[in-house]
Amino acid sequence: MSSVLKSSKERSQKRRKLLAQTLGLDSVDQLKVVLGTAEETCVQKASRDDEDEGPANNPPKKTTSENLVYRDSSTFLKGTQSSNPHNDYCQHFVDTGQRPQNFIRDVGLADRFEEYPKLRELIRLKDELIQETATPPMYLHADVKTLDLKTLGTKFDVILIEPPLEEYARGAASVAVAGTTPRTFWSWDEIINLDIGEVAAHRSFVFLWCGSSEGLDMGRNCLKKWGFRRCEDICWIRTNINKPGHSKILEPKAVFQRTKEHCLMGIKGTVRRSTDGDFIHANVDIDLIISEEEEFGSFEKPIEIFHIIEHFCLGRRRLHLFGRDSSIRPGWLTVGPELTNSNFNAETYAGFFSDNTTTGCTSRIEALRPKSPPTNGKVIRGRGRGFSRGRGRPR
Numbered sequence: 001m002s003s004v005l006k007s008s009k010e011r012s013q014k015r016r017k018l019l020a021q022t023l024g025l026d027s028v029d030q031l032k033v034v035l036g037t038a039e040e041t042c043v044q045k046a047s048r049d050d051e052d053e054g055p056a057n058n059p060p061k062k063t064t065s066e067n068l069v070y071r072d073s074s075t076f077l078k079g080t081q082s083s084n085p086h087n088d089y090c091q092h093f094v095d096t097g098q099r100p101q102n103f104i105r106d107v108g109l110a111d112r113f114e115e116y117p118k119l120r121e122l123i124r125l126k127d128e129l130i131q132e133t134a135t136p137p138m139y140l141h142a143d144v145k146t147l148d149l150k151t152l153g154t155k156f157d158v159i160l161i162e163p164p165l166e167e168y169a170r171g172a173a174s175v176a177v178a179g180t181t182p183r184t185f186w187s188w189d190e191i192i193n194l195d196i197g198e199v200a201a202h203r204s205f206v207f208l209w210c211g212s213s214e215g216l217d218m219g220r221n222c223l224k225k226w227g228f229r230r231c232e233d234i235c236w237i238r239t240n241i242n243k244p245g246h247s248k249i250l251e252p253k254a255v256f257q258r259t260k261e262h263c264l265m266g267i268k269g270t271v272r273r274s275t276d277g278d279f280i281h282a283n284v285d286i287d288l289i290i291s292e293e294e295e296f297g298s299f300e301k302p303i304e305i306f307h308i309i310e311h312f313c314l315g316r317r318r319l320h321l322f323g324r325d326s327s328i329r330p331g332w333l334t335v336g337p338e339l340t341n342s343n344f345n346a347e348t349y350a351g352f353f354s355d356n357t358t359t360g361c362t363s364r365i366e367a368l369r370p371k372s373p374p375t376n377g378k379v380i381r382g383r384g385r386g387f388s389r390g391r392g393r394p395r
Helices: 002-022 028-034 042-052 089-096 117-133 166-171 188-192 215-226 304-312 346-351 363-368
Strands: 138-141 156-161 200-211 229-239 260-268 288-292 318-321 332-336 379-381 386-388
Touching: 002 028, 117 304, 117 363, 156 304, 188 215, 200 215, 200 304, 215 229, 215 260, 229 304, 288 304
Parallel strands: 138 332, 156 200, 156 318, 229 288, 318 332
Antiparallel strands: 200 260, 229 260, 379 386
């Protein structure tokens, strides 16, 4: 037993030495002060020494460990100014329930381009043009399982799909009821059988919310079956700034809590960013959404996905499948079983696009929007100097 105890003590000492080295401390004894477990800090000790040098009728105040309570990870979050040069946001999550992504700055649409006046003007001009050319919102209450999408009478430039995945029900059983109405969750076999390819235009895009587990693989199979090529993965990082805590919502046999969700983007037809400026404007937004997660049991997705789609694709024929009353939006046809009303008319909707199917563009937007760099041509190396024989063929 004594050998086991001795071995345990040696391992403990090694761990303490490694921790002290990681925190940049001179000795193991300073660990108590840094971690807040010492009976008195250096400041308190200096104060006590000063009091000891004072008059005899001023006895020093007694300091006990009861006055020192380690409440958060402020020691770890001081950056390079503290003894620890790293920001341990994972430890901070353990202590406070604040997710690491809560501390990423300038993630909102309002302040993202605050320091970039040209990009801010570009976004403003594009939003104004999108609003001017948007069709009146139309919506259709229908069961997507039995609806023949070809009866919509239009080929769409953009299709956004938010299927009620079985993954949501596995994560929390209570989301199976929306108010007083039971929800119907879809398997990937049912999703892949949707006739999306029949209502997609010859050059078009699909955006498929696929969760964060098996959907990344199954979603790719869906895109392939519908005639699309996967070209992007938009990731939604969910923050919990308003309600920090350690959620117990876990899938069966899961170890970690999922705090992100993916939206796969597929492309149909030949669309090149360098030559198809009439249909797409690339490099305007990023493929990352960081926003607060919705209330427990909510299916709502961040509204920023609509901004990303509208800024990127100039096509005006936009379809949103599995939409809700809260997601009805100008410029979109919303279809879903959770809608409470309908105003869709196939002939009226098709008439909106008799003149033009795209939003168009202004000279100012064209001047402001970021362009993809041309493909580098061959360069002949001279004596300390190079020059290009041609600009090369654009992609």
